[in-house]
Amino acid sequence: MILPRRKFLHLAAGAAALPVVPRIARAQAYPARPVRLIVTVAAGSSPDVIARLMAQWLSERLGQPFVVENRSGANIGTAFVVRAPPDGYTVMLAVSANAINASLYPNLGFNFIRDIAPVASISTIPLVMEVIHRSRRARSPSSSPMLRPTRARSTWRRAAPAVRCMSPANCSS
DSSP: OOOOHHHHHHHHHHHHHGGGHHHHSOOOOSOSSOEEEEESSOTTSHHHHHHHHHHHHHHHHHSSOEEEEEOOSHHHHHHHHHHSOSSSSEEEEOOHHHHHHHHHOSOOSSOHHHHOOOOOOOOOOOOOOOOOOTTSOOOOTTTOTTTSOBTTTBOOOOOOOOOOOSSTTTOOO
8 A cells, every 4th residue: 555645744743743742732630739528417417427438438449539528507508618719529319308409499609419419329229299288188198099008110118216215204105
């Protein structure tokens, strides 16, 4: 195969420039500085404990500190993260309250779906919405065909009452 002179010179120039390209296009190592992990619930709660364990693991694995900051109130913490520069050094542990607040409050100042980008799923928590229709009276599950459990689709559960014993005399065994 015979190469025309112009095509040969293009190939030679490309081959000569090839060793320079990796130095120019080299990406910055992440993280190059400490990362802020915003938790939108109070310190000591389950999401806070999960965030602290995750931050410790990420710090050991990536070699940079992951600092956990509690900004109580889902709207306060989320608004803080939305206003932070989108450089990956401010991340948030989203909780179910973030999704709920997006439907409860029309004027949050941000759109949770549009402004927050998910990175990873750590855990899932099932939520149940209970609705009582005014035209129906409350019935036990055995008397109402609407509440009877079906093995294929759903189950019916009753929450146990919370009992707090102040003294042994008040508690029944």
